[in-house]
Amino acid sequence: MTNSLPIRRAAVLGAGVMGAQIAAHLTNAGVDTVLFDLPAKEGPADGIVLKAIANLGKLSPAPLASKALAEAITPANYDTGLEQLKDCDLIIEAIAERMDWKQDLYKKIAPFVNEHAVLASNTSGLGINKLADVLPEQLRHRFCGVHFFNPPRYMHLAELIPATTTDKAVLEGLETFLTTNLGKGVVYAKDTPNFIGNRIGVFSILSTIHHTAQFGLGFDEVDGLTGPLVGRPKSATYRTSDVVGLDTMAHVIKTMADTLPDDPWHAYFKSPKWLEALIAKGALGQKTGAGIFRKVGKDIVVLDVEKQDYRAADRTAAPEVVEILKIKNPAEKFAKLRESQHPQAQFLWATFRDLFHYSAYHLADIAETARDVDLAIRWGYGWSLGPFETWQAAGWKQVAQWIADDIVAGKSMSSAPLPDWVFDGRDGVHAAEGSYSPSRNAKLPRSALPVYQRQRFPDPLLGEQFAQGETVYENDGIRLWTDGDGIGVISFKTKMNTVSDQVLDGIQHAIGLAEKQFKGVVIWQHKEPFSAGADLSGALGALQAGKIAEFEAMVANFQRTSQRIKYALVPVVTAVRGLALGGGCEFQMHAAKSVAALESYIGLVEAGVGLLPAGGGLKELAVRASQAAGADGDVFAELKKTFETVAMAKVSNSAVNAKELGLMRGTDKVVFNSYELLHIAKAEVTALAEGGYRPPMPARRIRVAGDVGIATFKMMLVNMLEGRFISDYDYEIAERIATVLCGGKVDRNAVVDEEWLLTLERKHFVELAQQEKTQARIAHMLKTGKPLRN
Template identity: 80%
Template sequence: MSKNLLVRKAAVLGAGVMGAQIAAHLTNAGVDTVLFDLPAKDGDPDGIVLKAIANLGKLSPAPLASKAVAAAITPANYADGLELLRGCDLIVEAIAERMDWKQDLYRKIAPFVPAHAVLASNTSGLGINALADVLPEQLRPRFCGVHFFNPPRYMHLAELIPARTTDAAVLEGLESFLTTTLGKGVVYARDTPNFIGNRIGVFSILATMHHTQAFGLGFDTVDALTGPAIGRPKSATFRTADVVGLDTMAHVIKTMADTLPADPWHAHFRSPIWLEGLVAKGALGQKTGTGIYTRRGKDILVLDLEAQDYRASAGEIAPEVGAMLKEKDPAKKFAALRASTDTQAQFLWAVFRDLFHYSAFHLSDIAETARDVDLAIRWGYGWSLGPFETWQAAGWKQVAEWIAEDIVAGKAMSDAPLPDWVFDGRDGVHGAEGSYSPARNAKLPRSALPAYRRQRFPDPLLGERADPGETVFENDGIRLWHDGDGIAVASFKTKLHTVNDHVLDGLQHAIGIAERDFRGMVLWQPKEPFSAGADLAGALGLLQAGNLAGFEAMVANFQATSQRIKYSLVPVVSAVRGLALGGGCEFQMHGARTVAHLESHVGLVEAGVGLLPAGGGLKELAVRASQAAGPGGDVFAQLKRVFETVAMAKVATSAVEAQEFGLLRDGDVVVFNAFELLHVARQQALALAETGYRPPLPARRIQVAGDVGIATFKMLLVNMLEGRFISEYDFEIATRIATVWCGGEVDRGSLVDEDWLLQLERTHFIELAQQEKTQSRIAHMLKTGKPLRN
């Protein structure tokens, strides 16, 4: 069988929360998808699925990259739709977590599964071999488990669980499909209950709950300690439980108790009494409005077990412990936590100790390598470091001795000994040569599957060092480097990759080098965001110092850089990931092409800080409107499509939505795996170069909407003002945006050039920047990170 899994059509069985969202994400990726469920008792037999598809548009975060995608999902039911399976290449079963229900469904669909199709069960913990046992012999090599994490569009992790009978080529084909087409990070798990992510992740939550009680800490204090302070998400531990659902939490804990009777930590696999009490009362967390936390008006309250009531949430980290957590050296940090007599420090050491102990003890049962455990926890739970990375960073040998001492002293949650390999003289489990595998007693390198050759910089583990490429040019703003493939890569060095004079001058210089010595250039950042826009603090400083000439020069230089990108003699391709706001958005608009990660947030947001786009963004949208309208066409109709996007500072929440907003072009490329972004952008630049790339000819005959366009936009804005959708100052900013866009007070249909529009951008931008209300908006954004509506 070919290692390429060719998926033209897929089916998802089960239109519940997970099934419908998996179908949505397959459709996001351009896979023709059929969604199945039971036939409805009344009305349309596909009624259950139709309702699930309609519900996709209401969910937040949105499972659909664009609401229009929902219409592409085909509804079906098990009574009269099974013939549709014959045309499918991949079938994902995602019904409720009941072994008997899944097995019954497999018996029912088996006659309809084509001879080449792959069947996968999206289960979070049921036995894959037990599921495979009911399948006909010829289907077993094409069956495995695939566990998507919720929500499947956003969570990077997908666990792949082979059955004993699964064909290796099938697994490789599915791994490549999950990685490149769906953008996932794949780890292989053994067929053990809860696999890797939830086995370690849920244990960590159970250990935290156990020590919360043992040390007498409040839930809010523990959330303060186990969130960003230790490199974990803001929702920390107990807020996460509320979000997941306390009934789901209790069910997962019970599953561990039922399926892992021989686990040395089994005595701890039970829900605390308080958790059972909340579930019995129907206080299930976020979905019922009350759980460990609740809201009263604007106040967030937390459950106080002693008072048996809710109190104001005010969990704080003790100053002494806060100082320890800020220590940059992990070895010093862990030594301080273990030595401290502070309750919070002792709690943190205990939580880490038991997590390390559990992870090391079970590594050989649940995974091939320590890499699989660390990546599963990072990608599935959002931790910045996995358990083994954390331990290795803190000093492997010393921490191992401390854990062993605590086990002997009866302080650990289990008296099971650490495995012998922990003490074989090693300094950790990850290194340049790979990650430790207990089964092979060696460090194994990453997979050599062709899909991974597309990842120039995969998500790095501790101890891995990526070759940074050869530097060509560097200043305080950017670094220009290459890999010998003829494409130069420019990466920004500023915080949040904001644009200042160093970046502007650096980019113009870099393009000159690219034109002379390379075939193309890519704008790419090693980490998110692509660019949060102009350096507002620097701009505000110039204004407040009364340096208007310096401020005007910066704006002119910004426009000159955008134009340099547009008219470069070699293609400049932007590789966008994360935020591309303001000037960052304008840079990619001027490139020969943009390659954007699906989860890019793109927007011209200047109106939010009392300004208008003046890096050529308005000019470029006017050029596009003129081209789309054609000679003598209706330019206003084209502009109207994007007016609200810019005037209301709207941000697209996916690359597909950015195309609908007109901020990305239809010909721009959307990539699902962020780690493949650089590869695809370089290939696009090379392809453009191969076709004899020339920049566009200067736009000298841009048709504009003129005074009539401005008047019409003003009428729309008056309605918004009277309806109180915008403030008086928003009205002024939006009017200026319309004025620039329409080419100023000229006749409708007039022809202007780019310089004319750039001059209008500069004039209105500089006039707005001098207004007190704009400067208040900028200052407020810098201080709070939120827009001010004045």
């Protein structure tokens, strides 16, 4: 893969919410980053930036993969720091959305930008060509728009907006960098106001606001309809607006009104009176503690426009509408929504109709293909399907006819006609060969840029199928498959990729096959999570039926599987993304190498359900502590680093943090684009195999902390118990964890082997499992998904 854009150092101009978080994410990705802002009026000149960097540690969700990374960001100001721009390869401007301010800043920095650096504006909607006007000739071909979505670490979308003067090689280099190094999904947008994501996304919100009033619905009621029921995030419409900030919302609406005077929907580009009233009162949403919704004690209240006051937020989707939305066949579902007389169903049909109408009408102006619109909305707004995919799934021709009928009947928000291509006999805009481009009147395939060859399974659009590989072995728990590249891939088939008996037996059998047929194996899942851990419902059933021997055999089989991963004759590499809890975490601990996507939430969480890790996890921590201490170091000091992680059932908030918690090794790999995870894991297998891989020698001389270690941990626990940080039962579980980690009641620095530690794990696990309080914790977790503190 060629990357014609070597980026060693980057600068971000503007330390506001977006700028500081973009700098944080560049730093996450290992890019040396300078963050600029105006010089402070008093105190140190870099005071504004220093304050912004300090604030990064307080934001939730966390912009930094590790709090320690804050120190890596270099603060600077425009008066004394511009010399630092000379050695930056990428400069991202992220100051306030004012054309004159941005242009003034460009004039100021232009003399300091070196001849190969790329300058990009993170504007959310200003004209890229107009911004480029003030740049010197030699910088214009290295300037473009790159619009990150908030929060930049978590939102997959980055819109790339070329100016007419932007060099193609610069765009391709930047696209490659954004995709692999920052883990983004890149969509090219044309230079039109608000680009693609916000143009369609904000229109959808405006249409929702309009129809909320038209059908007399409450804001809470609409959020009940426009969230997970229609494949969108839990925060739905109005709660999302509160999170984004109602002032920001009003600003974006005003930008649309000012910059799109000829849009046929222009009459709707204005903030409703209730929104203006909230802003005037300073109720801007989450950041001020009140907006459309407000928390009063433990209750949530919602604005009632008629009463001009808040009321209890208790209106939800009507049962009959929920029944329609549950229909699996989209064509049937849309037909039922359209014919239902229920105001909620009428509302939903109207919002979808106007969204489809607007997206089709403007497709040619704003994007090259329908794919760009659908991916922008999915990646930028978190929808499971974009507007065109939704329309196509519901039956393109029939829905087009209904939209046309509604336009004629005056029911639509605009009387603008649908474009002719909608009615040219097509059944949709997406097909296996590509997505429709109105400007070229053809279906265009996905980008052929080399970076995309690293994605074996890209995020699929409706109608796209990617070859599933050749099955080598399959049972009810797993599938072992290959692409014919000499590497086997094990994928789980259970719900949430939990670990059942079939998964355990399947992994062991698959590794046996791989030792004969392949150079190595990757454990990778088609979808998140990596694994939510052991199958608790199966375990609880065996316990309640009093089948203790059967239960103990399952635990022994779990340990056998972890050991099989560790001592396989070919390298086993785990490819982790999303949750890797309990047994999922233990499997990756036993792999020759673990490769984890940045957004991996890894933890040994058994204490939360009244158990302790017994798939070899505690044994592995004891082995690592002994190895780290060496022949005469302090084993207890090494154990202390991970004891709290396990006893408190801590889960990492990133793969980087998983290393800090001792759940991943320093040599394990963090990957930024989860769609590249399989590619990189296979590369690691190849590197290990080509390097003459041998499994580690069995750990027969493990030095343990023994009875002195256990006693020291108990002293720590007594303090926590007295401070009421833990319950009596938490104390008992943690004491048992300490006992296993320290190798049991043996002398300090005694030497044991792995089998000794595995036996200890099993014994304590089975004893805990038989206790009433543990069974109550497991049952509670299965029922509510939340831990019980008993």
